[in-house]
Amino acid sequence: MKKSSLLFIKDLPRLSDLGDELLLIHDDILPKKSASFRKWMKQFSLRYPVKAGESLKSVDQFPNHISKIVKLCEGASARRLTLVVVGGGSVGDFGGFVASILKRGVRLVHLPSTWLSAIDSAHGGKTALNVGSAKNQIGTFYPAEKIILSRTLLLSQPEARAFEGFGELLKIALISGGTLWKDLSREYEVHADTLWKYLARSIDAKYKEVAKDPEEKSGHRHVLNLGHTVGHVLESSFELPHGIAINYGLDFALRFSLHKKIITPKEYEKLMLSPVMGYLLSPIRDELLQSKESVLKEFRRQLLSDKKKTGASTLRFVFLKKPGQCVIREVPVDEILMEIVRQKEDELYD
Ligand SMILES: NC(=O)c1ccc[n+]([C@@H]2O[C@H](COP(=O)([O-])OP(=O)(O)OC[C@H]3O[C@@H](n4cnc5c(N)ncnc54)[C@H](O)[C@@H]3O)[C@@H](O)[C@H]2O)c1
Ligand SMILES: [Zn+2]
Structure with a gap:
């Protein structure tokens, strides 16, 4: 898979740096939130909010x-057209898919507008x-030419959104370990500026994992799902x-790793004492983990619809041995449910 070129800039890019014929797909919230975006987007003659x-x-x-979209770019040539996608992950997933099939594939530039997408x-x-x-049942692998x-x-x-991006930053730092983890682990406060500071290194770390398994064939890319199995259940x-x-899913995965003796108590304690891990502790999380039978039934249904299923009732779960070292194991869905109940009860006695 070809690597996208990355550009870090202060403002918005010049249109002449994006391509010859441009089609802009953008989140319709952006012009409402920012006058400079409104002004910038008006330079595109083809726009699809x-x-x-x-x-x-x-x-x-x-x-x-x-x-x-086809009607909008009727006169454009496939060879010259570049699709510029500005928005968060949902707009990126949609726009990327469009770019991969429109006129059998056109050039793609992503301008992520949420921390999660960046x-x-x-x-x-x-x-x-x-x-x-x-979710995500249909799709293509279609890397942007430029991000x-x-x-x-x-x-x-809004500043509160930085906390949403933090989950993904923490995830990639735990997966990659090394100096990224070492530096991030020492942060006492995480703001939007902290995310900007670590952006280039966290993206680099993601590319290193993707490069080992670009099209999810060997299974290595699965490490990027650390925290996501139970995270997705709570999300929906x-x-x-x-x-x-x-x-919350990361916290669950770390505690599960401890319970399964994949991470040693000493390593777990060291990890949890890192200043940055204070951000993981949340009273809300404990309310979300449920031991009620009706809720567990729904959790079970969702876990069974996970794309990472390996058998009728097992799936691949990503554990952490230490920062920089993940362990993937096949785990029965019922064991995950038992662990949810165990962590919930553990909390009651803390
Ligand atoms: N393709 C992948 O590898 C991948 C990986 C992880 C997640 N995803 C997908 O990403 C999506 C979630 O990402 P997301 O949270 O960025 O989604 P999103 O696009 O839904 O954005 C979330 C909200 O933020 C708003 N928003 C966007 N930019 C803003 C800005 N600058 N200021 C104020 N508000 C803004 C949006 O209008 C929306 O209400 C999911 O659909 C998920 O499946 C894809
Ligand atoms: Zn994610």
């Missing part, structure tokens, strides 16, 4: 979108649509933002 969210990725809506989803080339409530990280665009998000059960759910 979209409403971000999972419904944008719905396969049922797709024929309607693609008909309008750290994670814009990189690695995965595009996706949802089928009914099943532009604009500080102004990212800082235009309680309609949490993805990044928040991942924070």
Whole structure:
């Protein structure tokens, strides 16, 4: 898979640096939030604003979108057209998919506008649509030619959103270990500026993992799902933002790793005493882990629909042995449910 070129800039890019004939697909919230974006976007003669969210990725809506997009760029040549996608992960997944099939594939530039997309989803080339409530069931591998990280665009998000990006930053730092983890682990406070500071290194770390298994063939790329198995269940059960759910999912995975004796108590303690891990502790998380039978039934149904299923009732779970060393094991879904109950009860006696 070809590597996307990365550009870190302060403001928004010049159109002449993006390509010859440009089609802009953007989150319709952006012009409402920022006058400079409004001014910038008006320079594009071909524009397609979209409403971000999972419904944008719905396969049922797709024929309607693609008909309008094809009509919009009727006169454009496939060879010269560049699709510029500005938005968070949902707009990126949708726009990336469009770029991969429009005129049998056109050039793609991503300008992520959320921390989550800047750290994670814009990189690695995965595009996706949802089928009914099943997320990301359809997609292509289609890396952007260029990914532009604009500080102004990212800082235009409310500061609270930085906490959502933090989950993905922590995830990649734990997976990659080394100096990225060492430096991040010593941060007492995490703000939007902290995320900007670690952005280039966290993206680099993601590329290193993706490069070992670009199209998810060997299974190595699965380490990037650290924290995501239970994270996804919490995300859909309680309609949490993805990044928040991942924070809780990471905490779950670390405690599960301790319980399974994959991480030693000494290593776990060292990890949890790192200043940055204070951000993982949350009273809300403990309310979300449920031991009620009806809720567990729903969790079970969701775990069984996980794409990482390996058998009728087992899936691949990513554990952490130490920062920089993940262990992937096949685990029965019922064992994950038992662990949810165990962690919930553990909390009651703390
Ligand atoms: N392709 C991948 O590898 C990959 C990886 C992880 C997640 N994802 C996908 O990413 C999506 C989640 O990402 P997300 O949270 O960025 O999604 P999103 O695009 O839904 O954005 C979240 C919210 O932020 C708003 N927003 C975007 N930019 C803003 C800005 N600058 N200021 C204020 N508000 C802004 C959006 O309008 C939306 O309401 C999910 O669909 C998930 O499946 C994909
Ligand atoms: Zn994620």
